[in-house]
Amino acid sequence: MRFSIILGYSLISLSAASHLHARNSLSSCDEATLNTTVGAYTTQEGDTMASISSTVNRGMCDIARLNRMADALLPLTTGEALIIPPETCQPDNSTCLITAHPNGTYSDCVKGGPHTYYTLKGDTIRYVALKLNITIDSLLATAQGPDKDADTVLDEGDFLKIPLCSPSHCSFHPYTFTYGTYKDIAEKSGSTVGQLMAMNPTYNHSDVARGEGPVIAVVRDCHTVGSNVTVIS
Ligand SMILES: *[C@@H]1O[C@H](CO)[C@@H](O)[C@H](O)[C@H]1NC(C)=O
Ligand SMILES: *[C@@H]1O[C@H](CO)[C@@H](O)[C@H](O)[C@H]1NC(C)=O
Ligand SMILES: *[C@@H]1O[C@H](CO)[C@@H](O)[C@H](O)[C@H]1NC(C)=O
Ligand SMILES: *[C@@H]1O[C@H](CO)[C@@H](O)[C@H](O)[C@H]1NC(C)=O
Ligand SMILES: *[C@@H]1O[C@H](CO)[C@@H](O)[C@H](O)[C@H]1NC(C)=O
Ligand SMILES: *[C@@H]1O[C@H](CO)[C@@H](O)[C@H](O)[C@H]1NC(C)=O
Numbered sequence: 001m002r003f004s005i006i007l008g009y010s011l012i013s014l015s016a017a018s019h020l021h022a023r024n025s026l027s028s029c030d031e032a033t034l035n036t037t038v039g040a041y042t043t044q045e046g047d048t049m050a051s052i053s054s055t056v057n058r059g060m061c062d063i064a065r066l067n068r069m070a071d072a073l074l075p076l077t078t079g080e081a082l083i084i085p086p087e088t089c090q091p092d093n094s095t096c097l098i099t100a101h102p103n104g105t106y107s108d109c110v111k112g113g114p115h116t117y118y119t120l121k122g123d124t125i126r127y128v129a130l131k132l133n134i135t136i137d138s139l140l141a142t143a144q145g146p147d148k149d150a151d152t153v154l155d156e157g158d159f160l161k162i163p164l165c166s167p168s169h170c171s172f173h174p175y176t177f178t179y180g181t182y183k184d185i186a187e188k189s190g191s192t193v194g195q196l197m198a199m200n201p202t203y204n205h206s207d208v209a210r211g212e213g214p215v216i217a218v219v220r221d222c223h224t225v226g227s228n229v230t231v232i233s
Contacts, residue, residue: 029089039084043076056084059091061181068205068214070182070197071131072096075121080206096181098193100130108138109163109231110195111222112170117160117194118201126150128160132194138163142233162198166232170222172199176213191219 041056049072053060064072066085110132117128129139129150136150143160154160170191177185182193197203199217208214 061096109165175218
């Protein structure tokens with residue numbers, strides 16, 4: 001199903017949305033009673049995506065995807081203009097979150113590249129490693145700077161050196177980002193959220209005119225080459 005929302009001068013297509021999550025209708029939810037109004041919300045000091053989601057009664061991930069956030073948990077800045085999506089029978093508070101799996105396996109190195117990661121607000125070594133799908137120890141071993149604790153919040157805007165798998169390869173493509181989060185893109189492109197962040201350090205979802213998909217560089221099909229792969233720092 002395709003539907004569009006006219007917001008001022010801009011047109012935002014939500015056709016991609018239906019491919020991102022299953023939309024089984026719940027018997028207890030009457031679609032006719034849903035609030036289908038698209039709203040606007042300006043962030044206040046102290047707001048988080050969880051608090052906004054409760055205030056406006058919409059799923060955190062639905063808000064993050066409509067606003068093309070790199071990561072729903074990237075701290076908000078005060079005064080950001082967010083678009084509030086229509087209510088759905090299955091508000092999504094979870095599928096966009098980058099979470100560690102109990103039995104998750106992590107690599108020692110990033111395939112392809114890039115070799116540096118530019119820290120974002122709220123980053124810790126633990127979270128950057130998770131976003132790059134590598135072990136905390138492997139990132140600690142190459143990350144530059146005096147801070148060697150995995151849970152200390154890092155300064156924003158510092159470069160961390162990323163361990164690379166050698167030989168390995170990715171391809172790079174410009175991509176018009178109209179709906180979703182980096183996790184959605186990474187899952188489809190065979191890369192990681194951390195690589196997308198490292199490739200697009202200046203991306204700011206609230207900086208882009210509504211309806212105009214910003215172009216980001218997407219890293220695709222990352223893989224090691226051959227069987228003798230070593231970690232380079
Ligand atoms: C419906 O949602 C919009 C956008 O979030 C909001 O402004 C409006 O107050 C809501 N209406 C009702 C009746 O809850
Ligand atoms: C999850 O989404 C619902 C919207 O139905 C919202 O009311 C609730 O507060 C959200 N929960 C969290 C933890 O954000
Ligand atoms: C994790 O691994 C343990 C031991 O192999 C297994 O018992 C458990 O079911 C796994 N948990 C998940 C969520 O896969
Ligand atoms: C993370 O790396 C492990 C081990 O290399 C791999 O099995 C898994 O598919 C990767 N997950 C993601 C989300 O890239
Ligand atoms: C993103 O852009 C908005 C609007 O231009 C600005 O207010 C905000 O500070 C920027 N955020 C970051 C993290 O640079
Ligand atoms: C594997 O690669 C490393 C680094 O390039 C090299 O030193 C080593 O000799 C190689 N081992 C084999 C078995 O080819």
